[in-house]
Amino acid sequence: MGKNTEIADIFDKIADALEFKGDLVFKVNAYRKAARVLREYSGDITSIHPSEIEGIGKGMAEKIEEYLKTGRIKKYEEVISDIPEGLLELLNIPNLGPKTLQLLYKELGVKNITDLERVIDEGKIAHLPGMGEKKEENIKKGLLLYRAGKSRIPLSMALKVVREVIKPLSSVSESISPAGSLRRMKETIGDIDILATAEKLDDIINTFVRQPYVKDIIAKGDTKASVRTSYEDLQVDLRVVEKDSWGAALLYFTGSKAHNIKLRGIAKERGLKISEYGVFKGTKRIAGRTEQEVYKTLGIPWIPPEIREDRGEIEAAMKGELPVLIEQKDIKGDLHVHSHYSDGIDDIETIVVAAKKMGYEYIGICDHSKTSKIAGGLDEDTLKRRNEEIDSVQEKIKGIKILKGMEVDILSDGSLDYSDSVMEELDFVIAAVHQGFAKNVTERMKSAMNNPFVDIIAHPTGRLLSGREGYKINIEEVMMYAAKKGVALEINASYDRLDLNDVNIIKAKNYGVMFIIGTDAHRIDMLGDIELGLGTARRGWLEKKDVLNTYRWDNIPLRRRKG
DNA sequence: GCCGTTTTCGGCCCGACTGTTTTCAGTCG
Numbered sequence: 065m066g067k068n069t070e071i072a073d074i075f076d077k078i079a080d081a082l083e084f085k086g087d088l089v090f091k092v093n094a095y096r097k098a099a100r101v102l103r104e105y106s107g108d109i110t111s112i113h114p115s116e117i118e119g120i121g122k123g124m125a126e127k128i129e130e131y132l133k134t135g136r137i138k139k140y141e142e143v144i145s146d147i148p149e150g151l152l153e154l155l156n157i158p159n160l161g162p163k164t165l166q167l168l169y170k171e172l173g174v175k176n177i178t179d180l181e182r183v184i185d186e187g188k189i190a191h192l193p194g195m196g197e198k199k200e201e202n203i204k205k206g207l208l209l210y211r212a213g214k215s216r217i218p219l220s221m222a223l224k225v226v227r228e229v230i231k232p233l234s235s236v237s238e239s240i241s242p243a244g245s246l247r248r249m250k251e252t253i254g255d256i257d258i259l260a261t262a263e264k265l266d267d268i269i270n271t272f273v274r275q276p277y278v279k280d281i282i283a284k285g286d287t288k289a290s291v292r293t294s295y296e297d298l299q300v301d302l303r304v305v306e307k308d309s310w311g312a313a314l315l316y317f318t319g320s321k322a323h324n325i326k327l328r329g330i331a332k333e334r335g336l337k338i339s340e341y342g343v344f345k346g347t348k349r350i351a352g353r354t355e356q357e358v359y360k361t362l363g364i365p366w367i368p369p370e371i372r373e374d375r376g377e378i379e380a381a382m383k384g385e386l387p388v389l390i391e392q393k394d395i396k397g398d399l400h401v402h403s404h405y406s407d408g409i410d411d412i413e414t415i416v417v418a419a420k421k422m423g424y425e426y427i428g429i430c431d432h433s434k435t436s437k438i439a440g441g442l443d444e445d446t447l448k449r450r451n452e453e454i455d456s457v458q459e460k461i462k463g464i465k466i467l468k469g470m471e472v473d474i475l476s477d478g479s480l481d482y483s484d485s486v487m488e489e490l491d492f493v494i495a496a497v498h499q500g501f502a503k504n505v506t507e508r509m510k511s512a513m514n515n516p517f518v519d520i521i522a523h524p525t526g527r528l529l530s531g532r533e534g535y536k537i538n539i540e541e542v543m544m545y546a547a548k549k550g551v552a553l554e555i556n557a558s559y560d561r562l563d564l565n566d567v568n569i570i571k572a573k574n575y576g577v578m579f580i581i582g583t584d585a586h587r588i589d590m591l592g593d594i595e596l597g598l599g600t601a602r603r604g605w606l607e608k609k610d611v612l613n614t615y616r617w618d619n620i621p622l623r624r625r626k627g
Numbered sequence: 628g629c630c631g632t633t634t635t636c637g638g639c640c641c642g643a644c645t646g647t648t649t650t651c652a653g654t655c656g
């Protein structure tokens with residue numbers, strides 16, 4: 065874990081503690097904001113003065129320096145000194161906020177989750193001032209959810225669910241769109257947000273809560289309903305608005321929260337007020353039908369949802385320096401597809417036909433090398449046979465170039481799984497770590513990059529969204545070396561990887577790294593995962609020129625061609 | 628605690644829904 069993250073975690077804990085104690089909301093927010101910007105900061109915190117970062121002032125900067133020097137922050141130790149360990153953890157329980165927790169602690173002596181369970185069982189909460197039967201019931205429900213460990217689901221699954229959820233609502237809606245973190249293509253999704261509009265607003269709400277996928281109605285009002293669905297217990301929030309508010313509501317509901325807060329702050333400075341109903345001058349609505357209209361009142365162009373994270377996009381928009389983000393139509397081919405020669409399902413012809421159908425100009429067949437035995441890695445003879453088959457399929461199918469690639473293992477001593485003479489015969493090589501995750505990975509990757517036939521490093525951090533931590537690696541060092549050597553880093557689009565992720569992409573781009581977006585498809589229906597990789601690349605501010613597989617094959621700036 | 632093209636003091640995004648309330652606090656997003 066980097067220093068940035070360590071300090072961010074402490075700031076978040078300070079915020080929890082202060083909130084619990086009933087300190088000023090603005091102070092609490094200041095700590096939360098500092099934690100967020102620190103966590104996402106793309107530079108080296110030790111090489112600048114922290115207060116240069118927006119959201120970090122004198123006080124925070126002092127605490128950061130204190131931590132870098134001594135490894136601790138006194139303020140943190142002070143604020144938690146009189147709070148029992150494990151108490152603040154209870155703030156993660158839905159429907160249980162700081163005020164209620166403070167009440168339970170003071171009046172009933174609740175110090176941990178066991179205590180909380182006990183006072184619920186004994187029915188003690190309902191008798192407290194401001195509490196009642198229903199509040200107690202809601203806390204009980206929240207505790208069950210918390211126990212179930214309701215975690216975030218992968219973007220790919222959320223995209224599938226949202227299509228199912230929207231289907232039956234389309235006929236009663238005039239417009240309907242996913243919003244929230246799903247529209248921003250975040251790698252994992254907490255709950256699904258949907259915005260809709262129609263002549264009769266309550267029709268949509270009523271249709272929605274009656275769907276067979278609704279397991280439990282959490283809340284239902286005139287303009288908003290929340291339900292728990294039978295899809296993995298996923299929560300779906302539906303909000304309906306008048307047509308004139310569509311753009312303002314879509315903006316508001318898409319977030320991120322930090323992006324909205326900044327926009328609203330800027331509006332306020334100019335005597336305007338932005339809400340989900342529109343932009344207001346006094347009581348007069350001056351915009352709101354489209355997102356473009358809302359941004360325009362602030363004098364800035366429309367900002368793509370994927371970068372609405374308050375990571376400098378609003379400032380860039382004001383200066384007219386928004387990136388022109390990469391799009392699906394820019395992708396000329398997929399360079400990371402496995403065939404049945406290793407651990408893929410489909411034969412080469414099937415893959416090529418599918419790739420052609422996607423409109424690609426080329427497709428890179430990219431199997432595992434010999435050491436990856438479990439994944440059916442190819443020895444030199446099998447590789448030769450595979451390449452001959454590629455030649456014969458190429459004879460048969462025109463209009464798409466089939467490339468001979470390999471995902472070559474980086475071995476535990478940093479050497480590569482094939483000799484140079486084998487790799488030289490290939491169109492391109494992706495080098496990858498598949499074993500020894502804790503063994504000198506940084507050095508091994510650098511050593512692999514010293515080989516002139518290595519064009520790309522696959523899934524550079526090795527993390528899996530489903531929980532695997534990834535390599536023990538200094539990723540900044542790898543980025544710098546990749547930039548120096550002209551080796552591209554992969555944005556692996558496989559639903560469980562999305563590696564590099566958004567923040568690392570921004571960092572790598574700043575170092576001058578080039579990228580590929582590869583699906584790592586093991587069957588042809590996974591070629592569509594390119595959508596996930598594109599979303600991630602866009603979240604990383606990438607433009608067409610940053611990504612190798614947007615170039616035509618004859619002028620793709622591969623390392624081996626640059627000499 | 629942060630911040631400043633009205634401000635170094637006095638602001639700090641805005642609203643829906645729920646449950647407890649005779650006018651509002653808490654939680655959530």
